Amino acid sequence: MSDSARAEISEVEKKRQRWRSRRGLLELDLVITRFLAQHYDALTPDQFAAYVELLDWPDNDLLDLVNEKCDVDAPHLAEIVAMLRRV
């Protein structure tokens, strides 16, 4: 776990990443809107860090991941990926 993940999630950071949740693809906007409504405020620091990491992915790759067209071999992302796939 990184230091940033160990710390509390700051409100500023949450607001920054909420804006970064706006994507170039409508399908991702729709999935992420639901994810934010259902889970965002309750994310643990580890989950939040994983989400931020996924936001750095290119839109098409992230959509393929959400649509289960590909998988990622990174245990620390598995929980958030599962949440994004379920919403």
Added chain:
Amino acid sequence: MSVPVRHFDAVIVGAGGAGMRAALQLSEAGLKTAVLSKVFPTRSHTVAAQGGVSASLGNSEADHWHWHMYDTVKGSDWLGDQDAIEFMCREAPNVVVELEHFGMPFDRNEDGTIYQRPFGGHMSNFGEKPVRRACAAADRTGHAMLHALYQRNVRANTHFFVEWMALDLVRDSEGRVQGVVAMEMETSEIYVFQAKATLFATGGAGRIYSSSTNAFINTGDGLGMAARAGIPLEDMEFWQFHPTGVAGAGVLITEGVRGEGGILRNAQGERFMERYAPNAKDLASRDVVSRAMVTEINEGRGCGPAKDHVLLDITHLDPNVIMSKLPGIREISIKFAGVDPIKAPIPVVPTCHYQMGGIPTNYKGEVVVEDKVVEGFYAAGECACASVHGANRLGTNSLLDLLVFGKSSGNTMIDYIKSQPKSLPELATADVDRALARVARFDNQTSGVEVDAARSAMQRTMQAHCGVFRFKDMLQQGVTKILEVEEMVKKTFIHDKSKVWNTARVEALELENLIEVAKATMISANNRTESRGAHVRDDAPDTAETPNGRDDKNWLKHTLWYRDDNRLEYKPVNLKPLTVETIALKTRSY
């Protein structure tokens, strides 16, 4: 006014394909170029373009730019300006090969040349038979294009201002454009970006409709800013729709679903296409299917509590066929419609996809108002109207538009910047004050209309009154309604008054841009009493003089909507190409 000012040779708003192609031209010419973007450049909506980019390379079979030009004029239903269309189609092979040299990973033939595939409306020998003209990078053409252009811009030292929102254009007392007022989202600090030349490349505004394939960022910011600065918007009644998007979401359901036996049904469960197209039924053309769907909804036979959509039924198909022939449809339906199409029909509605109109420009990217160039102001891409798409766009011509007009506006800007005195003139402040006042209203206003409520009223009004198929009385009511929605937008307020990453403020400002586009669209559509391209009216008679409702005698002209008094003016279509003969008017049929 006490706003910090940053100085550049050129400022570009928008970092999609058009903005980055223009920026590259400017930066590589050694000019100090700022690019402002609400989101990271590679997450611009260009990323959603899958189909490809057209160019008459002739890698697979004989092709010619003149044939491409013919197809584009015909596709535009003769509303496209033939000088701009000739320019685009002639330039196409150059900009595509250039992009290849920038590192774009195009699909290739065995001999190493760019692989080309056929695409609807692209034909050889002036409409004779389909031709392979589309160049693609798998199904990620837009994505690959953004990455190639971004990398190249970084190398050329383009100054990116990411997560900045432009608020308003700055014009001096003589109308020359001096730059933009912009807000840094992280801090809500407001700056002026003063430059010798300003380009808008802000994309489309498909979010004016409740059902749209556009990402949430597509809020027509450039169009709103231009309209507030007194620039008219051209041909805004023309929007491309797809017949079947998931109702309430906008995600497209491929037309292949009907090809595999999918049936459209109304609230009574009736297979209504039997009435509209007794032979082809659900396999009728896009126009016919869209028209039937809207008529059903309009006559009260729509489904759901708001009776605002119809159903696409594949429950009678073998689940194995659904899984094998229509991969992904079940997932899309479950995820975005909340129904498993094996068990229940999918709610669908005609869905807005692409904006043909925009800020009036010529093929050099210069903004032109009343035959005069607006000094220092340029536009390219979906926010601009050159006009190459006219009343309807051919597939793969949008990515081409970005490349050709991004580059040409960059070149025109370079010439203009070099013709100007080295130091920038004194900054005019009236427009800066207006932008500050817009933001201050949201800081001060503590009650009124919720932004979500006003946006949703706008989207519902546009979808119901000015969708894919239009009715006279609905349009007339729509004008009244959208002006009422405008009053709501003027009274919007936000709860969050904070400065840091205030997304609510951004969304409130975006809505002020969307409503300008919505008004322009409704008012322009209400006034154009013919059918042409994507603007199709129930009351436009199909006669010998007006085939398919197209009335060239009265309506072969571009609409210009002015924000100040919702005035409409018209200007002639340029039917004179640069070097070849006019492509003569004909009835458009495929």
